[in-house]
Amino acid sequence: MAESRPQSLHPGDQPSDASVPKVVVSRLSLYLRELQRLEAAGQQTISSGQLGTLLGFSDAQVRKDLGFFGQFGYPGVGYRCDELIRAMRDILGTNQSWNVVMVGVGNLGQALLGYRGFGRQNFTIVAAFDADPAKVGQMVRGLMVQPLEQLSETVREQHVRLGMIVVPAERAQEVADRLVAAGVEGIVNFAPVTLNLPPHVQNVGVDLAIELEQLSFAVTSKLVKLAEPSPSPAE
């Protein structure tokens, strides 16, 4: 689709030798989200200043962040939305599809199984597990709930690389250990505990009560402004 590119722009060109700060990666996701919205609204190009304003960042920050990965812009014009979206998805890894397993099919787990946003970014939940024998064998949102014993086999057969933990806090570490043993490379943990994981396994924690806690601090202390981008979490 893109032909007359100015400098680099081809994937694989990424000068990602030095490690990129994690805060930059979290802003990348926000850029991508906004770009997708803009493109859907019919916008062809955008400048760093416009994109920054929409998200509450400076123009320089947008350009610096993108600069970690290559040169994507056209001087005097800005960035072409379609090209930048493709580049960002290459960087973030969501041009390829990802199979994900979910462990825990309680209220929250079931709600997440039905969440459409995952599929939109190329994540597919291919299997659901639960330790409760009463739940195993039931169909939940199109998936048959499997016993934890089957985790390794499913992860292997379906080429699963990511897992989500949606079990009570007391069970989370044990489940994490099983996911690691099964060969999963990254975990999103919704249980309110910090997991102890080997360093080669990535993880992000989402603690719903903590999000409210951060607000209660900000509101109480009349902080100028609490957060900006959408960072990540735990250990």
Next chain:
Amino acid sequence: MAESRPQSLHPGDQPSDASVPKVVVSRLSLYLRELQRLEAAGQQTISSGQLGTLLGFSDAQVRKDLGFFGQFGYPGVGYRCDELIRAMRDILGTNQSWNVVMVGVGNLGQALLGYRGFGRQNFTIVAAFDADPAKVGQMVRGLMVQPLEQLSETVREQHVRLGMIVVPAERAQEVADRLVAAGVEGIVNFAPVTLNLPPHVQNVGVDLAIELEQLSFAVTSKLVKLAEPSPSPAE
């Protein structure tokens, strides 16, 4: 419970003149979560080194972070769990209880209404709203779903200061505007859009697909380690 305190420690003593970095506040929530776990397990005291190790931080970082708010430790001993928990909750504002409204009673909204973790940290969801007339009037997890028109009244009558947005992306900004008009001071936004809010309203965004995206980047780029604490999000 605590009597022989060494230096300061009383709430209200907080030297919070200078603004505290937001990343420090997000770690505070993790410290608190871990301390509560330790206390429940019967541990009386803890050192900065132990606490840091459990969460993947250095001892110095733990001490520096706490240092923003006062002096809580006993040289040669560490911190008393009960005292530190109380101090952290005073700082974060969760020693007082908070009334919260939720807008959007879809799958995710209903699951969140049933989440026990909120109550444990003193947050109570006192009312649920939805724009869908078919949902209004129904009982969901003990709450009668109200029409959005009643938002302002309920917020006023129940002294609500925080709100959660759990509606589709297209509706999120409109709902945010209503929450702001109703006088809410902080918003947790689960919709995958950046909200445009007046500066006096705090907000935290939780985008479930973005959490997976961050993992896919980390896993793909074999990053040394993606995240540490449990930060927060959007604009």
Next chain:
DNA sequence: CGGTGTGAAAGTTTTCACAGCG
């Protein structure tokens, strides 16, 4: 012009290292 890409400066956060205390 309007806008990118990027060194260099400014600002912020983390780590170091050590005096002081019980």
Next chain:
DNA sequence: CGCTGTGAAAACTTTCACACCG
């Protein structure tokens, strides 16, 4: 002795400012 609290140094991130491009 073990551990806190904290200045000072190091590391990192953001902002500035400007050369250069179409």
